[in-house]
Amino acid sequence: MLPLLYLHGLSSRDFVPALEQFLGSGAGLSASAITRLTEAWQEEYRRWCDRDLSGADYVYCWADGLHFGVRLDQDRVCTLVVIGVRADGKKELVALAGGHREPTESWAGLLRDARRRGMRAPVLAVGDGALGFWAALREVFPGTRHGRCWVHKLVNVFDCLPKSPSPPPARPSRRSATPKTASAPRGPSPTSPPPTAPSTPGPSRRSPATRRSCSRSMTSRPSTGCI
Helix, strand or coil: CHHHHHHCCCCHHHHHHHHHHHHCHHHCCCHHHHHHHHHHHHHHHHHHHCCCCCCCCEEEEEEEEEEEEEEECCEEEEEEEEEEEECCCCEEEEEEEEECCCCHHHHHHHHHHHHHCCCCCCCEEEECCCHHHHHHHHHHCCCCEEEECHHHHHHHHHHHCCCCCCCCCCCCCHHHHCCCCCCCCCCCCCCCCCCCCCCCCCCCCCCHHHHHHHHHHHHCCCCCCCC
């Protein structure tokens, strides 16, 4: 709860009256206690960032930048995250670094630090369309294959679709479907000859202008849109 309250903008002095509503007055979470907890968490994070990665063989990994609504220095906070998958299928959080955006240099610094701590190049890296990560991956791990994330692709496609559903087609009125007179026949009479099958029309000749327009529309490359 304490890191979440920090993200919402509470200071150390605001924690005591806020937590008394949940934990009571005897919780012992004074401003100095919260400061000591914060320093201990920061030290644990530094040790985690310096841990050895030579014993982990990640077959493939995911990379993404998580953007939060909290603003620091008039800019939104962005956290760079890399999750690796071992050969047995176990997922592990490989790297976690804070920043403001997703430039190439930020991703390259994170990947260089992971390589320095013994991380080997994964076979496949999966990410979104952010160009900074792919440029950094080619620099630090040039032999790793690139894979686009299908979740991001689907989100991009759904963003291009209309937000509201199209109106249903109009139902035909009862008056138009009712015969004009009661004596109108509803089907073929027993004495009428059986209907003959319509003759199959031969191949129609299109004009040269029509053929040219069809060939252009069929050979043009489709637009990739925002994917």
